[in-house]
Amino acid sequence: MPLLALRRALRHVLVVLVTGAAAIGTGACTEDDPGPARPANACAALGPAFDAWGRVGFSGAIAVSNGGRFDCLAGYGAADDTTGARNTADTVYSIGSVTKAFTAASVLKLVDERRLSLDDRIGTLVPAITGPVAGATVRQLLLHTSGLAGSVGPDHTPLTRDGAIAAINGLELAFPPGTDDAYSNAGYTLLAIVIEAVSGRSYRDYTVSSTLALPEGTLGGFWDGRPAAAGPRARGYLDDGTPGRAGDLPGEHWAVDGNGSLAMTPRELATWTRALFTGKLLSPESTRGVAAPAHDVGEGRAHTLGGMVAFDAAVYGKPLVGIAGGGGDVGHNVAAVWIPQRDQVVVIASNRPVLTAEKLLSATIAALVTGAALPTPSAPAGTADLGRASGVYRLDSGGTLRVSAPDNRPTITANGVDAVSALFPPRGRFSVAGFRAHEDRVLALLAGRSKEGREEREALERQYGKITDVALAGTVAADGEMRSYVTVAFGGRSVLGWYAVDEHGGIQAVELPSEPPALALVPVGGDRYRPDDPTGTGPDVTVVFGADQLTISTPAGPLIARRTS
Structure with a gap:
């Protein structure tokens, strides 16, 4: 689909952490006995370190549970600059791509009910799907191996179910199903359509009544539309400081349903995550499938049937499963991690880009794995x-x-x-060669060498006029992805923007125009x-x-x- 202006894909970037035995102290409350009062911050041994991160820019909330008992419930910074409301573990955030875990759970629940099989073909389940993905299976969609890449439309633009089906039918496959992997928002939109076709109920109704419902009550809801997540909401803030989408988009929401539409509090997400992995939602077989590695993606990581990523013990010393979501034009970032050997859940949410949830996890992961004291940020020298x-x-x-x-x-x-190369040299898992390969894919996209590229050019030309030149303007690594900047000339006018593409050249995110x-x-x-x-x-x-x-x-x-x- 064409991607114009500020369209940030709801990404699936994962940071995992594990806590040592001494890292978390005694808790202030439990799920079963919340106590007479819930202090804004009850974070025991981790509190002072997280306080320090809050002072250097972390704005959001944290929920950590062990064996179902909450040992850390804390909030930092303002949830809304206008009202002055503060973030707490009971503030509602858009959970972005963490929604995929809930969609996967709904699919597995239908499998448990014998209403579909993981090896059913999509075209059989949904006859309206007549495009190339019709021959893919439910299992392949769950594991991002169907070949269907990209999204069905801009994240927060009204889109009907029929519109989503038409968009999916128009998408080419990046590879034959089952032969490779490519992260796909469209694939989880299609799974939401499968849920409707098989259950006979709307995706939202089935999700709320069957997947969000626990003995503790219904957890969360949707960011845009109904049924909405109950509770005070955090306002997200974008890179330039402007407020993100407030969750008041009218119309149908199929651009994000299935892949990024849910919202809830960190406390609720932690509660639901433990329920999922401890067998309260699914059959024993499906519960094992949620956590078990099912498609290897290298470096000790694998996709699971639960729409998450499993890390083997060689990576951090213990097996972990996690998922994260962020980006988009809401301005939130959320990560959830399950450590099975400790019956432990860690959830962090943020509403500002200065220090996102994933960045905070990245900074503290080493200490959390060993049980050492959490690091604190160093202060400037002057x-x-x-x-x-x-x-x-x-x-x-x-x-x-x-x-x-x-x-x-x-x-x-x-x-x-x-x-750009001088100020933003590649670091960590990014390399000069990787930057160059990404630039080649972006230039090929904008040269119209694929269907998606031709559609992108057509959309740009509708807005700006005929493209006369595309020039590379440098590549940076940001928010876990490579972004190649380009200057696109339209006759006498030039526009700077950036694209992030996957290894198959499919658009993952774009901002055009953008600042340098x-x-x-x-x-x-x-x-x-x-x-x-x-x-x-x-x-x-x-x-x-x-x-x-x-x-x-x-x-x-x-x-x-x-x-x-």
Whole structure:
């Protein structure tokens, strides 16, 4: 489907953690006995460390349970800047792609009821599906191996069931079913359609009455439309600080139903997750399938029939299962992890991009695995003051770096492939070769070498005019994905934007138009600055300011840019 303007896919990026025996202290309440009062923060041994992360930008909530007992229920930051309401473990968040675990559970419940089989063909279950995916099986959709990639439409645009079916019928397969894997929002939309066809009830009705219903009550609901999740809502905030979608979209919601439409509190998500893995929702066989590795994706990871990712014991010392969701234009990020050997659930939700739930988990995972004291973010060495250094600097290779200090928040912005490469070198699992391959796929997409690429070009030209050129503008790693920036020329007008694509060239996310990539900076001593990234997972660069020049120190060596204005 064409992807225009701000369309961020509901991604499936997973961070997993495991807690040691000493990491969590005694709890304040239990599921069975909530007690007479629920303090805003009851987080025992983990509280002081999480408090420190809250002071450097984490805004959201945390729920950790052991054996069904909540040992940590905590909230940080504002849930809504306008009202001043605070985040708590009982604040409602959009859970994004974590919805897929609930859709998978509904499918497995229908399997338990012998109303369908995992090996049933989709075209048999839903005769209206006549496109290439009709020959795929339910199992392949659950495991992202059907070949159906991408989404059926922009996340928060009204879309009917018939519209979703038409979109699915128009999607090409990235590979023959069962021969590879590609993460697919459209695949889980199709599973929601299967649920309707087999159950004879609407996807939303079946989800609420059969999958969200526990002895404790019905947990959660939907972010947009009805039945809505009950409780005070967190307002999400996007990268530029503007509020995200508030959950008031009218009309039908098939663009996200099945793949990203649910909402609930961290307490509720933790309660439901334990119920799923301890056999309260499904048969013993299906409960095993929720956690068991079913399709290997490498590095000790595998997709499960529960729509999640299983990590084997070699990765962190204990087997783990988890799922995360974020991105989109709501501004929330949520992760849920199950550690079976400890009967433990960890849920973190966030409503601001400064320090997302997944980033916080990434920063604390090593200590949580070993049971050591949680790390806390280091404070800047001094007060940031780059007013005298503000201006434009040019590299010898032609790219420019603009230094500014809006609201006394030093920021450096890169323009040009060389400038972006200098400021955002690949790190961790990302490599220069990986960046180049991603750029090739993005350029092939925008050259119209696939059906999706041709549709994207047509959509862009409807909005901006005829495309006359596409030029690469650099690649960065952000939020667990590669984003290649391009400048698209439409006659006399040029528009900058970025695309994230999968290994088959299918669009995962796009923002067009967008601002150039930028880094906020903090002082680390003298004239030296580092990225304002308390987790330490961002670009590995140091910026040093001198007389009319700046030096960027990178793993590949230093680069000098000289002031031009």
